[in-house]
Amino acid sequence: MKVKLIQPRMLKRPMDTDLKIRMSPHLGLLTVANIIRHDCEVTIENENIRPIDFDDVPDLVGIAVTVDVLPRAIEIASIYRQKGVKVIAGGIHITTASSSVPKDAFDSLCIGFAENTWPQIIEDMKHNRLQSEYVSKSLTSGNDIVAPAYDMIDKTDYLWYNVVSTSRSCPHKCDFCYNSSGTHQYINRNIDDVLADIKSLGTKHIMFIDDNFIGNISWTKQFLERIKPLKLNWNAA
Incomplete structure (x- = not known):
């Protein structure tokens, strides 16, 4: 299964320079990648670094959403869904304010910890039964937390890798x-x-x-x- 993980282009605030958008990699997406990489072919694209490649047709797209990138995330999702690609949105805005997300914007929402949601997401994708929402249970201990896939970072892309x-x-x-x-x-x-x-x-x-x-x-x-x-x-x- 091919999975593409996307960080949409952020909106710079008046005080932000171009360094802001290249500050550091998205550890949330790198964590998701590490959780599913043994089952899937995973790629990560950060629109703050370079344009998204919309020519591909992965099986699943996962988008990390903060409040400022929600409109862009919806645009990205629309492009892929028109190709028949399933799109799931997660991240801090989805976790804290899922009710603010238009119900038809994504195929599914991932709420809470990736460790408790993404394994089931991949399993459901394999059997063509993707749910509209996945809500994480509490983690038992710190041992449940998965490390980011640091080897997938291009260190030259960021001020802080x-x-x-x-x-x-x-x-x-x-x-x-x-x-x-x-x-x-x-x-x-x-x-x-x-x-x-x-x-x-x-x-x-x-x-x-x-x-x-x-x-x-x-x-x-x-x-x-x-x-x-x-x-x-x-x-x-």
Whole structure:
């Protein structure tokens, strides 16, 4: 099965430069790729880097959606659906505000963690029974979190390719915040898994892009002790 994962072109704000759109790869799409790559032929296209190749006809297209790219995501979906390609939308906007998405814009919506949804999506695609909505269950532990497919990154495309996530979501539920509102589950990753990601990047400069790097102080202290011997230059969002 051929699966194409797409990051639509973002809308620059008045204060943004061209560097903003080339800031870093989409770890969500890289995670989906790692989840399904043993079953599928996976490609990732980032419209912020280069134009989307609309000449292909994959079996399934997955689009990562934030609120600013929703109109463009709907356009992309329309192009592929006219070819008979199934299109599924996921990402933070779908997870936090799925009710705001036009019901006929995509074939299916992926709400929540990819680890609990994409295996079933692929299984249903194989049997021609794609559902209109997939909602993730809670993760049992940080061991359930799948690492991004870092080997699929073209390091020359981004200002920061060395981005690492140590957790998912945020422990707070602030109603004004895109990343912490809704039904998110805050969970830290297995420390050994995070260390493996850091080592795979082959650099001493790491950017931790968690929504809340210190959301669990006890975990963070343990993690910092573990990375001391690596002598990293690091910063956090």
